[in-house]
Amino acid sequence: MSKQLAFIDDSGDPGFKGAASSHFVVACVVFMDDLVAEEVALTMRKYRRSIGWDDEREFKFAKMKKDYIKELLRQVSKFDFRISAVVVDKSKIKMPTIKNFYNRVIGELLTNAPIKNASVRIDGHGGTNYIRTAMAYFRKTANAKERKIADIRYVDSKENILIQLADLVAGSIFRSTQVKKPDHADYLKIIKKRIDRIYKYEE
Secondary structure, three states, X not given: OOOOEEEEEEEEOOOOOOOOOOEEEEEEEEXXXXXXXXXXXXXXXXXXXHOOOOOOOOXXXXXXXXXXXXXXXXXXXXXXXXXXXXXXXXXXXXXXXXXXXXXXXXXXXXXXXXXXXXXXXXXXXXXXXXXXXXXXXXXXXXXXXXXXXXXXXXXXXXXXXXXXHHHHHXXXXXXXXXOOOOOOOHHHHHHHHHEEEEEEOOO
């Protein structure tokens, strides 16, 4: 039986001090069919080879040629997956010292994303206690009204190419907030048909 798969990554940073970014984005790429997820992963691997990259090299929005990003997004957008994201405009946050702000944004995303009984993978690392606490919080928050999360894990993006897709999606949405950049609208135009909803985080 096919199962839902959800891959989460972020762009910008969750901080509020110093040179922190003006916005913070967490994005979720959702596959309703695991076979489609496999096809997208294969497409990404083939594209990586077509541009002469080593098989171990990661797709990262911040480190790629923008033409490469656009072409890869065009190729994967042909497949059936959905995108949800939370965008934080930090200038509108009333309490910039919110405890566990990063986890609260992810929790809101999981609560609103179009998932049900999904296997969720989040990019990131951390100590055992942090990971255990965070995952318990996500389950409690997202599963409050219905069982959205079947299982959840933090994974290394180097080992999961669909987390890398979530990175490109998060980066695309974050770039759309940087309105002074000439390419700020380019990436969302490509993935627009895959976007379910982009939420504005409010505190």
